[in-house]
Amino acid sequence: MEPNLARFRAALMRELRAFFSDRAFLEVETPRLAPYLIPEAHLEVFSTEYLRSGSSVPLYLIPSPELWLKQLIPRGYGNLFEIGKCFRNEEQMGSAHNPEFTMLEWYMLNADYRQSLQLFSELLQALCTALADSPGADASSLQRASQPVETVTVRDAVRTYGGIDLAEHGSDGSLRRAALQTGLSLGQDDDWNTVFDRLMLDMVEPQLPCDRPVALIDYPARVSTLATTAGSPSPDTAAAGDTAAAGLEYRTVERWELYLAGLELVNCYSEEIDTARIGEFFAREQQKKRTMGRSEHAVPQHFPAVFENSYPRCSGGAMGVDRLMMALTGRKRMNEVIFFSLSDTLLPR
Amino acid sequence: MIKAGAIEKGQCLLMKDQPYLVTERDFVNPGKGSAFVKLKLKNLRTGATLRETLKTADSVETADVFDKDAQFLYEDDAGYHVMDSESYEQYVIPKEGLEQKGRFMREGETYRIKMWEQTAIDIVLPMKMAFVVTEAEDAIKGDTVTGATKTVVIETGISVRVPIFIKEGEKILVNTETAEYVERVND
Numbered sequence: 001m002e003p004n005l006a007r008f009r010a011a012l013m014r015e016l017r018a019f020f021s022d023r024a025f026l027e028v029e030t031p032r033l034a035p036y037l038i039p040e041a042h043l044e045v046f047s048t049e050y051l052r053s054g055s056s057v058p059l060y061l062i063p064s065p066e067l068w069l070k071q072l073i074p075r076g077y078g079n080l081f082e083i084g085k086c087f088r089n090e091e092q093m094g095s096a097h098n099p100e101f102t103m104l105e106w107y108m109l110n111a112d113y114r115q116s117l118q119l120f121s122e123l124l125q126a127l128c129t130a131l132a133d134s135p136g137a138d139a140s141s142l143q144r145a146s147q148p149v150e151t152v153t154v155r156d157a158v159r160t161y162g163g164i165d166l167a168e169h170g171s172d173g174s175l176r177r178a179a180l181q182t183g184l185s186l187g188q189d190d191d192w193n194t195v196f197d198r199l200m201l202d203m204v205e206p207q208l209p210c211d212r213p214v215a216l217i218d219y220p221a222r223v224s225t226l227a228t229t230a231g232s233p234s235p236d237t238a239a240a241g242d243t244a245a246a247g248l249e250y251r252t253v254e255r256w257e258l259y260l261a262g263l264e265l266v267n268c269y270s271e272e273i274d275t276a277r278i279g280e281f282f283a284r285e286q287q288k289k290r291t292m293g294r295s296e297h298a299v300p301q302h303f304p305a306v307f308e309n310s311y312p313r314c315s316g317g318a319m320g321v322d323r324l325m326m327a328l329t330g331r332k333r334m335n336e337v338i339f340f341s342l343s344d345t346l347l348p349r
Numbered sequence: 350m351i352k353a354g355a356i357e358k359g360q361c362l363l364m365k366d367q368p369y370l371v372t373e374r375d376f377v378n379p380g381k382g383s384a385f386v387k388l389k390l391k392n393l394r395t396g397a398t399l400r401e402t403l404k405t406a407d408s409v410e411t412a413d414v415f416d417k418d419a420q421f422l423y424e425d426d427a428g429y430h431v432m433d434s435e436s437y438e439q440y441v442i443p444k445e446g447l448e449q450k451g452r453f454m455r456e457g458e459t460y461r462i463k464m465w466e467q468t469a470i471d472i473v474l475p476m477k478m479a480f481v482v483t484e485a486e487d488a489i490k491g492d493t494v495t496g497a498t499k500t501v502v503i504e505t506g507i508s509v510r511v512p513i514f515i516k517e518g519e520k521i522l523v524n525t526e527t528a529e530y531v532e533r534v535n536d
Contacts, residue, residue, distance in 0.1 A: 042383055090354075090384070090405075094376030187407065194404070197382040202402050225381050264379065 001339055008136030009325055009337065015130045016083060016104060016321070019123050025079040025106060030068035032085060033059045036298035038067050041224070041288035044090035045297055046099075060297050061087035064318060065105050066226075070271070071306055073107060073314060081106040083321065095333045096263055098341050102321035109312045112270040113227070113254045116315040117215055120258065120266060121149045124213060131328065141330040145260055147212035154216050155250070162203035166196070166220060167250035192222055210262050217256040224288075226281055227253035227269035261327040268317035278304040353386050354405030361393065361414040361465075364401070368393040368412040368465045376405070393463060394470050396446030412465055416473065419462045421454050431469060434459055440469035450474050452507045453525045474525045479534050480504050485517040 001009070017027060037045060037060050046061040062068075065082050072080060086103045108116055128146035131137055155166050163182055169175035172192045179195050180186060184202060186195060208214050221229055230252045254270035272278055282299060289296075325337035335341035356362070360371045373389035384405040391398055393414065403409065419431040419440070429442045429451060442462065444451060450472050454460065463471035484502035498510045501517075509523055511530045522531035 040381075042378075042381065088378075094378075097376055097378060185401065187404070194383060197379055197385070198402060200379065200382075201377055201385060201387070223381055267381070 001337060002136070004136035005325075005329060005331075005337060006136075006339070008131065008134050008329060011131055011134040012127065012321075012325060012328065013083065015127050016123075018130075019126050020081040020106060023079070023119075025081045025108075026077050028069070028072060028077070028080055028082050029084065030062075030065050030072075030082060032062055032087075034062050034067060035059055036067075036300040037062065038226075038303065039282055039285040039289055039297075039299050041285045041292060041294065043088055044294055046087045046089045047295060047297070058298065063088050064103060066316070066318075067300065067303070069105060069107055069316070071303075073109070074306065074309075074311055079106070079108050096323055096326070098322065098334055098338065098343075100342060101334075103318055104321055105316065105318045107271075107314050107316045109314045111315045112313070113217070113256055113268055113315050116268045116317050117149065117151070117217070117256055117258075120268070120317060120319075121213075124149070124260075127328070136329060138328070138330040141261065141328050144211050145213060145328055149213045149215050149258070150209065151215045151217055151256075153218045154220065154252070155218070157204045157208075157216055158199055161207040162199045164199065170249065196220065196223065205259070205262070205264070208259050208262070213258055213260045213265075215256045215258045218252040219255040219257075221251040221253050223253075224281065224284060225253060225255060225269065226272045226278065227255040228272050228274075229253050260324075261330070263320075263323045263327055265323050265327065266317055266319040269315065271314050271316050273307045273311045273313065275304045275307045278307060350408045350410055352405065353403035353407040353409050354384070356386060356388065356403075356409065361412040362390065363410040363412040364390070364399070367395075368414055368470065369399060370414075372398075392446075393465065394443070394445070414463055414465045414470075416461045416463055418459050419469070420459050421456055421472075423456055424451060424454075429454070429472065431460075431462055431472075442469045442472060447472060449528070450525065452528075453478055453480075453505055453523070455505060476525060477522045477531050478525055479520050479522050482511075482515060482517055482519050482521060485511075485515060487516075 021027065035057065040063065043063045045063060048059050049056040050059050064086050065084060069080055069082060081104065083102065083104050085100055087100050089099060108119060124145050128142045132142060159165050164178045169178050175192050175195045176186060176190060179199060184198055186198065218230065256268050257264055258266040282304065286299060322334050322338055326334060329337060331337050335344060356371060356374055358371050358374050362369045362371060369390035370393055371388055372391050375387050376384065377387055378384040385402050386405055388401045388403065389398065390401060418434040420434055422430040422432055424430065427441050428444050429447070430439060431442060432439045453474055461473040462469045463473065480503035482501045483504050486499060497513045499513050500508050501511050501515060502508055503523065509528060509530055511521060515521060515533060520534040520536060522534055523529070524531055
């Protein structure tokens, strides 16, 4: 990393902490090593073991601090944030990926995903102002990041950039046929979620504006997450005739992802706090992990019960700090904005 | 067969029965979705570009493509006729997509060629090659504008923009990808 970028990074870390601290978010430090993890089918984990008196206990490097932060919320610390390393195995070392990365995660109590989006918009504004004169600052990148956040529903984005209305294609086959007609090449057994991912990757993401932050909001409920399903019926949850009859109506969850300079930067929810539904998420993800041949890990069986007894409504967001560095300095490769990328430290094969 | 997640830049893949060279590769892992690899590929027969997105768990067939030396004999409507420098076996390489390279090839000269399934599919030219200037007008006296250029013809018959000091009979280095003048060669 160039010395000026290293100085910019240090200033960015200071400003991130200052922003949240000034708004009475408490900074916490939770463990990187955990004896159990929230099951997430698409994440592969790093495993290690703790040796004690002749026996060993399996431990895992956390893929996100969600496991801990959600357990801290009922203890009465108020709004929380944490900046720390997270680890995702099999995360290929692409231009915007490193298996070890820095994540900012925040939880805002008695708030929903839209209030978190407002908070994050303010964060971008504050950072761009505070870092304008910092060494390594890139004026045009900061200028783009300081534009008002454009908000687009996922359904509208896929309709605009892919020409497909997700709500009209509830079944695997229907969405697959519609995507094939647009010229996307797909595998024989690609299901609804895979086709949705492909539409986002090949049609939506490359065409999103890069001159301002864009928040894609209201994700399809079929993408399994711990976000709450949208409360009141909105135009986006309206179902079309046949689709509704087949039980495949288009439902959304209260989730947004923010894109800046072409990078998927933040993922945010109105958090699911219903014990039964969290239990269902655990079961579903564990089953998928087994089907996908992911490595087994222990699961915190006590976790769903944490949400019993008036757990507060809250919204949580997670942001890749290294990607924010890329977006604010106009760099295209993550290894330009971190000190040692894993691909740089591994011996050549 | 290899897993798409293991594809490296520079590898040759067989897709839709055609040999492709991987020219760009990046991984994308949506936070809540499966991992994909995005590829930019070049068709080794036609030069056409293809963009593909694959799940990292997908299997892809590799294409067994290798280089060998061959002498360029002549060209006709069928293509470029070359002869394997070791086995003396002759091949015809279709011209499709190779027209630019063909303009720089000299009969009798040896080049690297790419082979796939017993057929020659591509010619690999050095990035820069030296050519004799066969036609050039004399610089107009008094034309001292810095950076002034003129058009000359090189031995393979094609035109190249060069600085005005280049004379007929001199050798110049030409970039074979851009067909641009690089520098004068002093023997």
